[in-house]
Amino acid sequence: MVNAENFNAKWSPRMSNMASIIRELGLLRSVRSVTYYFTLGYPHIDGEYIVPDSDLVYHADNITNNINTFVAAVRDAMPRIRNVRAYNYRPVISIPSVEQVATQVLESVTKIIDRRPDHLSLAHIGFTDELVASPVTELLQSILLSDYQGRELETVLIQRNASTLEKLHIETASLSACLKLVWDYSQPSELVVFTSLKHMIIKWAHGQRNPNERHPTATPFPRLETLVCRGFLPFIAPAILTDFQTHLRHLDVEADQRLLDIYNQDEIFTKGSFKTLGYVSLRWGYYFNSNTGYTCTPLAYKSAGLSDCMHTLCLRDMRLKNISLLVSEVQFPQTLRNLDMANTMLSIDDAMAILIMCPQVLKANLSLTDVSLNLEADTLTTEEIVKYQDRYRDNAARIKYLGLKSWKCKSVQVAAEFALLLVDVVPSITRVCIAPNLLSTQVKLLEDINAARKRSAFASHLRLDSVQFCIDDC
Numbered sequence: 518m519v520n521a522e523n524f525n526a527k528w529s530p531r532m533s534n535m536a537s538i539i540r541e542l543g544l545l546r547s548v549r550s551v552t553y554y555f556t557l558g559y560p561h562i563d564g565e566y567i568v569p570d571s572d573l574v575y576h577a578d579n580i581t582n583n584i585n586t587f588v589a590a591v592r593d594a595m596p597r598i599r600n601v602r603a604y605n606y607r608p609v610i611s612i613p614s615v616e617q618v619a620t621q622v623l624e625s626v627t628k629i630i631d632r633r634p635d636h637l638s639l640a641h642i643g644f645t646d647e648l649v650a651s652p653v654t655e656l657l658q659s660i661l662l663s664d665y666q667g668r669e670l671e672t673v674l675i676q677r678n679a680s681t682l683e684k685l686h687i688e689t690a691s692l693s694a695c696l697k698l699v700w701d702y703s704q705p706s707e708l709v710v711f712t713s714l715k716h717m718i719i720k721w722a723h724g725q726r727n728p729n730e731r732h733p734t735a736t737p738f739p740r741l742e743t744l745v746c747r748g749f750l751p752f753i754a755p756a757i758l759t760d761f762q763t764h765l766r767h768l769d770v771e772a773d774q775r776l777l778d779i780y781n782q783d784e785i786f787t788k789g790s791f792k793t794l795g796y797v798s799l800r801w802g803y804y805f806n807s808n809t810g811y812t813c814t815p816l817a818y819k820s821a822g823l824s825d826c827m828h829t830l831c832l833r834d835m836r837l838k839n840i841s842l843l844v845s846e847v848q849f850p851q852t853l854r855n856l857d858m859a860n861t862m863l864s865i866d867d868a869m870a871i872l873i874m875c876p877q878v879l880k881a882n883l884s885l886t887d888v889s890l891n892l893e894a895d896t897l898t899t900e901e902i903v904k905y906q907d908r909y910r911d912n913a914a915r916i917k918y919l920g921l922k923s924w925k926c927k928s929v930q931v932a933a934e935f936a937l938l939l940v941d942v943v944p945s946i947t948r949v950c951i952a953p954n955l956l957s958t959q960v961k962l963l964e965d966i967n968a969a970r971k972r973s974a975f976a977s978h979l980r981l982d983s984v985q986f987c988i989d990d991c
Contacts, residue, residue: 736757
């Protein structure tokens, strides 16, 4: 914790302060990463911060001297730091002198970073000319920003590392801000090419698409291997994704109708068009899924056929219609090993249709529903269980690991019977992981699975005793 108020005090040789605490640790040669949490005040036992509630006597010279002392202590104790994270967690203070103290400390981030790191993460840290121009923020291999608004200093910081940057991670950004990344801030007509960038993650891109927005006609990311984007994908120029077809390995994006219209027109999302793509997650974005769920089925078609070397396919959070038609018309790649359909509700018949059509899949995450059955009771009858057992007595499914992410059933007991039924008719399953969404419900599910195991339809099936059921992430 980098406490701004502590820097304001006059440090003496006998006073315990942030520099003396660092020195007491001795030489830490193996430390490669350091995280600075800039705070104001002191943590309380309940997790809140006790902050100054009255004026301080502001000592600018003390802050300057103490920061120099602190930086020297860190340099001596941890000489091999290559990864620096700086987070601003201080509350907003209305007391002018207290705000002065905090502001001066934050404006000294460049000094505190001290040496040139390979990886830099900044969260809620104000950008200054000194920070952007400093040698410590050039030749970076990775940058993480919590909130990118496309302002000059933050854009220049990213662009000055265009030749060395291998990973760019942005938590939130507007669509227009993202597009500013690829146009030189000093010469807006010039395209910035990130020649080393392999991984780009935008956790949340928001705003409205501007039909008049200028998009590149050549790719700014010639070596990109990983593209993750939630919300809206900013880079919709066909030239960009066409270039991705030769080197992208991990694609995880949320789509909207405008994006698909463009790529359908240019025939980019076609069968086998991505030659190196191993991981595919293409789904409707948050803004569209609730209103246009019916369009998820053609989206699933596109996702399943994008690459002939795909090992992981995610069809999460979709509302699919006519799954039997989907599995009969889509040819899943033989390289597929992991299928994630979490929160895409499937009946037992839907789930089995997919697993039978993908015998190459070893791990599947599913979500189950009984909506199509119109059950009157809170449990399946023995006759209903036996009907499913007879229907799928011999099948081609070969998965070993089943993840049960969620369910939408009349009762927890029905969900438990469905889970046990899947394990019973797919004898290759050895482990079932139940996602820990609501622990009390998951525990009840495990109890009901054990109870269902004693029913006559399952009682003589001794193989079920060797299957491991657990509550774990899936």
